[in-house]
Amino acid sequence: xxxxxxxxxxxxxxxxxxxxxxxxxxxxxxxxxxxxxxxxxxxxxxxxxxxxxxxxxxxxxxxxxxxxxxxxxxxxxxxxxxxxxxxxxxxxxxxxxxxxxxxxxxxxxxxxxxxxxxxxxxxxxxxxxxxxxxxxxxxxxxxxxxxxxxxxxxxxxxxxxxxxxxxxxxxxxxxxxxxxxxxxxxxxxxxxxxxxxxxxxxxxxxxxxxxxxxxxxxxxxxxxxxxxxxxxxxxxxxxxxxxxxxxxxxxxxxxxxxxxxxxxxxxxxxxxxxxxxxxxxxxxxxxxxxxxxxxxxxxxxxxxxxxxxxxxxxxxxxxxxxxxxxxxxxxxxxxxxxxxxxxxxxxxxxxxxxxxxxxxxxxxxxxxxxxxxxxxxxxxxxxxxxxxxxxx
Numbered sequence: 001x002x003x004x005x006x007x008x009x010x011x012x013x014x015x016x017x018x019x020x021x022x023x024x025x026x027x028x029x030x031x032x033x034x035x036x037x038x039x040x041x042x043x044x045x046x047x048x049x050x051x052x053x054x055x056x057x058x059x060x061x062x063x064x065x066x067x068x069x070x071x072x073x074x075x076x077x078x079x080x081x082x083x084x085x086x087x088x089x090x091x092x093x094x095x096x097x098x099x100x101x102x103x104x105x106x107x108x109x110x111x112x113x114x115x116x117x118x119x120x121x122x123x124x125x126x127x128x129x130x131x132x133x134x135x136x137x138x139x140x141x142x143x144x145x146x147x148x149x150x151x152x153x154x155x156x157x158x159x160x161x162x163x164x165x166x167x168x169x170x171x172x173x174x175x176x177x178x179x180x181x182x183x184x185x186x187x188x189x190x191x192x193x194x195x196x197x198x199x200x201x202x203x204x205x206x207x208x209x210x211x212x213x214x215x216x217x218x219x220x221x222x223x224x225x226x227x228x229x230x231x232x233x234x235x236x237x238x239x240x241x242x243x244x245x246x247x248x249x250x251x252x253x254x255x256x257x258x259x260x261x262x263x264x265x266x267x268x269x270x271x272x273x274x275x276x277x278x279x280x281x282x283x284x285x286x287x288x289x290x291x292x293x294x295x296x297x298x299x300x301x302x303x304x305x306x307x308x309x310x311x312x313x314x315x316x317x318x319x320x321x322x323x324x325x326x327x328x329x330x331x332x333x334x335x336x337x338x339x340x341x342x343x344x345x346x347x348x349x350x351x352x353x354x355x356x357x358x359x360x361x362x363x364x365x366x367x368x369x370x371x372x373x374x375x376x377x378x379x380x381x382x383x384x385x386x387x388x389x390x391x392x
Contacts, residue, residue: 256273303367
């Protein structure tokens with residue numbers, strides 16, 4: 001200590017002033033570091049709350065989730081932590097850890113100009129060179145979760161096909177070919193690995209369904225066989241988000257939300273989280289449950305609106321050809337046993353007439369068709385028309 005005092009006493013007044021300035025600058029830097037640490041911690045906390053598909057009642061859930069995502073981005077922009085540009089937002093969504101991947105998919109699927117440009121920039125951050133189509137899809141579908149709306153899926157898969165063809169210029173004749181085959185692979189994954197699908201797609205059927213999609217020509221059988229085997233051996237891994245997301249079994253749900261269900265033996269109404277996907281209706285006690293409390297296969301069933309005392313917005317699932325018999329469904333008992341359901345019909349109550357009608361429409365659509373097939377069918381018709389038009 002005496003040594004330090006002796007040394008300081010040898011400094012000139014100007015040198016002592018410079019040392020004091022250095023000390024003050026150091027203290028300022030330490031303060032700045034603490035402020036930045038605090039701001040960073042607050043930012044992570046706010047994002048964890050805002051940049052998720054927030055849980056809300058019925059049809060408000062999608063709007064509420066979209067508003068939360070925009071608030072999360074706006075917070076970063078207003079606090080000068082992110083530029084309001086498609087490139088910067090895409091880079092943030094692609095690289096930042098801990099973001100809800102369902103929310104990322106919803107944000108990228110919107111049709112506003114900023115969202116469209118962000119989607120383009122986000123896809124361009126993926127490097128697909130020298131990857132076969134299944135490998136590229138595995139990478140792409142791991143970076144977010146496809147939303148449930150057909151128009152959003154169409155935009156996102158269109159962007160994927162364009163990027164893949166840009167990275168692999170000699171594989172397909174057009175982006176339409178890549179688009180159609182990508183959907184065929186996604187549907188193949190569902191067919192081979194969803195236990196509710198009994199009629200598994202064979203290699204022969206997979207090859208047949210993709211005939212003529214390469215600008216009127218067939219794709220090499222060796223290529224299709226390799227893609228088929230890749231999916232058969234290993235299904236797609238769909239990202240799971242903590243808290244708000246559900247198990248990867250429920251990839252691309254047609255509809256989801258809270259409804260009331262009337263019990264089979266004990267006629268009480270219980271609130272359940274319903275997911276409609278792959279021609280089945282699943283219901284959970286909580287959104288965070290990894291296994292459903294019940295599964296209702298929709299094959300051979302019909303749906304209609306029905307009145308119930310003090311429950312005005314109800315729908316009913318029933319089998320028109322087997323009245324009086326139990327519907328072939330299953331449920332999980334409290335002790336973990338899986339047993340056959342007790343219902344001859346299922347009565348389900350929504351919060352409003354509009355929500356009830358939306359569920360009825362979605363269930364009817366699920367019973368009669370697969371939205372993926374509609375998207376692929378439209379693109380195939382486009383290819384056929386292009387091939388039939390006379391060449392200039």
